[in-house]
Amino acid sequence: MGSNATRKITKYKNMFFSIKLCALFFCAIPMYQSLFTDSTSQALFNVNLIAMLISMALIIFMLLIWVLLDSQRNKYKIVMLIEVAMFFLICTGAILISGSYESYYKFLYIFFIVSYTIEFGMKTGLIISACSSFSLIIMDLFYLNESNVNKYFESDLALIAMFLVIAWVVGYYAKNENLHIENLEKYANIDGLTGLYNHRYFHEYLKEICNNYSTNGIKNLTLLIIDIDYFKSYNDVFGHQKGDMLLVLISDLFKNHFSNNDMLFRYGGDEFCVVLNDQSIxxxxxxxxxxxxxxxxxxxxxxxxxxxxxxxxxxISQLFAENDDYLSLIERADKALYKAKYLGKNRVEIYSSIFERFKDLEPEQASDTRSVKQLITAINTRDSYTYYHIERVVHFCELFANYLKLDKANTKKLIYSAYVHDLGKIYIPKEVLIKESPLTQEEVEMLRSHPGYSADIAREFKGLEDIADIVLQHHERYDGNGYPNGLKGEEICYFARILTIIDSFDAMTSKRPYNYKRSKSYEEALEELRYYKGTQFDPKLADEFICALELVFNNTKCGDHKSINTKIDITADE
Known part of the structure; x- marks a missing residue:
């Protein structure tokens, strides 16, 4: 239920409470009149005052009971029936006290009928008006004076007709109003093209369900963000009308695929969201x-x-705990989607943060590991590109380590090197890291000092000393033209040669702030690896990495590709 609907229900509850409160005070009037009858003597003043206070206390007590019942009425139908019965008995009691069939307070039933007709609909209103009418007829038939002539019977018949008319008219109006509100909410919440819920309602729904996560009985909440691959190209080639038809076709497939318990949304353009209630990740x-x-x-x-x-x-992402918020949930699912798009499209990715992977590989020296995490977080505040670059390099290192079937110790060494390899940029001025124009020679030399800084960081932490050389050498070239020491061939340690390939591949396929050239596609980046193997990259490891990517992204065997024999200029991540 949205916030607007919640506000509307709150206003209705306040209105119904006011009507019931007025009815209670009107019911108290005949009670006071019966107590104050023939009480002109000063001696009876104190007794009447006490009686009045007791009456007011009873009214307050009844109000408290109503408040308590109101909080449970949506959960239990019997609670609502008890409330209706209690109100009916109070109104009937007030009429009996004030003269039964002669009472001038028969109109009290109108408060009763109007309130519950608006709240619960025409059917409930007609039932209550019938009960009220029946109680008046009983009074007219059984509470007669000695002459057995009831001069109030005709007026009571008119009053009974009024009860029924009020219930019917008010109920009909309430029904039409609710239908009108439903239509307005439909137009406000439904996407006109696909028939799914729209972007506005997605945020409203997810915010409410996350805020009430601990009380709504849902154990798991999983969010999917879906993007249609190559949809822009489809639109450009076939036009927007065909694009709209494709969106409708795919959204209909979504409707048939998910259960009624799941919520589907069109997030915007060619993106969709699905909230899976009570489903694990x-x-x-x-x-x-x-x-x-x-x-x-x-x-x-x-x-x-x-x-x-x-x-x-x-x-894909899931809500972690009660203190998690819906914006963080969306951000995590969006990052997982970005990863799926980055890794070749047509795939499903579950969100995993850089720190979650770090936890899996955490060494015995927990305090040192926390310090490294703090440095990575600090990098993110200064240069978000480097932060996400580290995350992607860690992912590719995991992928390549699995392909090479490295043992646990060597996998750990490679992945820790990926975490630390660019941490030295913490000492590079922020203006250089986020500069959007090409770097000057002085700035290039400044940036090239980061492998040394990164190696120094590794040496400072117990348990990371053995990766210092890997980090230091990750910008060395196989032909000896790299930096900082101009090492060549197998003078460069094995894991540094791997890190060089992965670091360069990610640099080529992502947009860096200080690189004015466009980022390259996967195919273009793989061709550069092929062209520069033996010069910049270890030829055997370059071939192995290409095979690993082709196996994962294209599901093709190594060598199932055509080489491009033209030189492409390459500038690896400085």
Missing amino acids: ENGFEVAESLRREVLNIEYNEKKMLRERISISIG
């Missing part, structure tokens, strides 16, 4: 992977005319 991954395969096999008329098949990339 592992189940979410299985659902997302199944959806990815379905979209890949979807049929559309233009399928044969496209070089790239329409597919989807999906990022």
Whole structure:
């Protein structure tokens, strides 16, 4: 339920409470009148005052009971029935005290009828008006004077007709108003093209469900952010009308794929979000992977005319705890989506932070590890590119270590090197790191000092000393033209040669602040690795890394590619 609906319900509750409060005070009037009858003597003043105070205390007591019942009425239907019965008995009691069929307070039933008709609808209102009418008829028939003539019967019949008319008219008006509000909310919350909930309602819904995470009974909350791959190209080639038709086709597939308990949203453009209620992130991954395969096999008329098949990339995250917030949940899923797009599209990625991987590999010296984490966080505040570059390099190192089947100790050494290799940039001026124009020669030399700084950081922490040389040498070249020491061939340590390849590959495929050239595609970056193997890169390790990427991204065997025999200028991450 959205915040606007919540505010509306709160206003209604306040209005209903005011009506019931007025009715209670009106019910107290005949009670006071019966107590003060023939009490003109000063001697009875104190007794009447006490009676009045007791009456007011009873009214306050009844109000407290109503407040307590109101908090439970949505959970238990019996609570609502008890409340209605209590109000009916109070009104009937006030009428009986004030003269039964002769009472002038029969109008008290109108408060009763109007309040509950608006709150619960026409059907409830008609039932309550029928009960009120029946109680008046009982009084008219059984509480007669000695002459057995009831001169109030005709007016009571008119009052009964009024009860029914009020219940019908007010109920009909309330029904129309609710339908009108539902239509307005539909137009406000539903995307006109796909029929899914829209961006505005996504934020409203997710914020509310995250804020009430501990009380809504949901054990797991998983978020999927979905992006259609190559949709812009599809739009450019076939036009926006065809693009809209494709969006409708894919959104219909989404509707059929997910359960009624899941919430689907069009986040904007070609992006969609799905909130999986009560599903773990592992189940979410299985659902997302199944959806990815379905979209890949979807049929559309233009399928044969496209070089790239329409597919989807999906990022997944879950709500961690009660103190987690919905914006952080969206940010994590968005980062996972970015990773899926970056790693070749048509894939599903679960969010994992750089620190979560660090925790898996954490050495015995926990305090030193925390210090390294603090440095990585500090890098993020000064240069977000370097922070995300480290995260991607760690990922590629994990991937390559698995491909090479390195043992646990060597995998740990390689990944720790990836974490630390650019931490020396903490000593480089921020203005140089985020500069958008090409660097001057002086700035280039300044930036080239970071491997030495990174190695010094590694030596300072117990347990990281053995990666200092790897970090120091990650900008050396296989032909000896690298820096800082001009090492060549196998003079460069094995893991530094691996880190050089991965560091350069990520630098080529991502946009750096101080590099005016466009980032390269995966295919272009792989061709550069092939061209520069033996000069900048270890040729055997370069081939192995290319095979690893082709196996993961394209599911092709090593060598299933065409070489481009033209020189491409390369500038690795300085």
